[in-house]
Each structure stands twice: as structure tokens, then as C-alpha cells.
Amino acid sequence: DSGVTQTPKHLITATGQRVTLRCSPRSGDLSVYWYQQSLDQGLQFLIQYYNGEERAKGNILERFSAQQFPDLHSELNLSSLELGDSALYFCASSPVGTGNTEAFFGQGTRLTVV
Amino acid sequence: AQSVTQPDIHITVSEGASLELRCNYSYGATPYLFWYVQSPGQGLQLLLKYFSGDTLVQGIKGFEAEFKRSQSSFNLRKPSVHWSDAAEYFCAVKNDNAGNMLTFGGGTRLMVKP
Numbered sequence: 001d002s003g004v005t006q007t008p009k010h011l012i013t014a015t016g017q018r019v020t021l022r023c024s025p026r027s028g029d030l031s032v033y034w035y036q037q038s039l040d041q042g043l044q045f046l047i048q049y050y051n052g053e054e055r056a057k058g059n060i061l062e063r064f065s066a067q068q069f070p071d072l073h074s075e076l077n078l079s080s081l082e083l084g085d086s087a088l089y090f091c092a093s094s095p096v097g098t099g100n101t102e103a104f105f106g107q108g109t110r111l112t113v114v
Numbered sequence: 115a116q117s118v119t120q121p122d123i124h125i126t127v128s129e130g131a132s133l134e135l136r137c138n139y140s141y142g143a144t145p146y147l148f149w150y151v152q153s154p155g156q157g158l159q160l161l162l163k164y165f166s167g168d169t170l171v172q173g174i175k176g177f178e179a180e181f182k183r184s185q186s187s188f189n190l191r192k193p194s195v196h197w198s199d200a201a202e203y204f205c206a207v208k209n210d211n212a213g214n215m216l217t218f219g220g221g222t223r224l225m226v227k228p
Binding site: 002031044045055056058092094096102108 | 163
């Protein structure tokens with residue numbers, strides 16, 4: 001158990017809909033990262049938040065957004081969903097925003113868009 | 115931009131045999147390198163990491179990896195594979211200049227024959 005909690009574990013929704021994925025980082029970790037794992041794109045970094053502020057952005061679509069709340073949990077919002085958004089979405093956390101520390105991953109949320 | 119290549123998509127070894135999974139990276143500065151393992155339906159678990167110092171690093175579950183700067187490689191090894199090692203293995207490099215995100219290789223799926 002990494003200490004990173006993601007909910008829900010599975011999500012099935014229709015095209016055009018909007019969903020919210022939730023992540024609780026390890027206790028004390030200030031940084032949260034979101035990654036997408038799909039068959040065609042592999043594991044891709046989406047976005048990072050550090051202590052409530054956006055720190056880095058990767059290949060995140062404009063239809064997707066994220067935020068980190070004062071209690072440090074994070075949410076990834078996916079809207080106008082398309083079939084191609086079906087993927088495993090991972091959240092990870094680390095103590096700081098930069099430096100030689102590893103990230104700890106949650107078990108992921110599997111999103112299926114039908 | 116940094117990149118990670120795992121040349122072998124699939125590898126099959128017999129139980130008890132030795133294992134080497136290849137990883138090559140492209141990164142201008144001193145890299146922070148990681149190996150993660152993903153078992154079916156599970157999240158990503160950190161096996162080992164290299165930040166600096168001794169180029170041979172030991173990890174969990176009997177794995178080790180060797181950093182070779184001249185070859186831009188960070189290959190993962192295990193002297194004797196167990197059936198429970200069947201999983202997908204990901205090599206990753208951290209770009210400290212861009213907020214600590216990880217760039218992953220495409221992964222190597224390991225199958226273990228009895």
C-alpha cells in the first residue's frame with residue numbers, strides 16, 4: 001500500500017459526459033501528479049500540483065482540468081468525454097515539488113467511455 | 115526533451131533463470147532514474163531508483179540496476195526469476211527542471227514459464 005488513495009477504482013460513462021476523479025496523497029506529501037495510461041500512448045504525465053498551485057503541465061487536453069484543495073487532495077475533471085479518453089488514470093504524490101524524491105502511485109482509476 | 119526507450123516489449127523467461135530488462139534514456143543533465151513494476155490490476159510500485167553515487171543500485175524483491183552513463187542505460191537485473199515476477203516493468207527518468215514529472219518508457223511485459 002503506497003498510501004495514495006484514488007477513488008473510484010472503476011468508472012463507466014457515456015461519451016459527452018463529465019467525470020471527476022479523486023486523489024488523496026500520502027500524509028504530508030505536498031505534490032500531486034496525474035498520469036494517464038492508455039494502450040496507444042503509454043504512461044503520460046498530465047499535470048502536477050504543489051501545495052495548491054499548478055507546478056507543471058504535460059500532455060493534458062483542454063477538456064481536462066485539475067485542482068488541489070487546501071487539505072491537499074486533488075481532483076481531475078474530465079469533460080466532453082470521448083471514446084479515446086478510456087484509460088487508467090494514476091495519481092502520484094511526493095513530499096516536495098522538486099528534488100531527488102520518488103513519487104508514490106495510487107492504484108489508479110480505470111475509466112471506460114462507452 | 116528527455117525520452118526513455120525500452121527496446122523489448124515482451125520477454126519470456128523460465129522460472130529460476132536470470133533476467134535483464136533494458137532501458138536507454140536521453141537526457142542532457144545527470145538523470146534521476148527509476149524502475150517501477152505494475153502487476154495486473156495494480157498500481158505502479160517503485161523497485162529502485164538512482165540519483166547519484168554508486169552506479170549499481172539495489173532494490174526490492176531482489177532486483178538491481180546498473181547506471182552506465184557512457185551507454186545512457188539503466189538496465190534492470192534479477193539473478194533468479196520467480197513466477198510472481200510476471201508483470202509489466204517501466205523505466206522512467208525524472209526531469210527536475212520541469213517540476214519533477216516522470217517520463218516513462220513504453221514498458222516491458224515479463225512472462226515467466228514454469
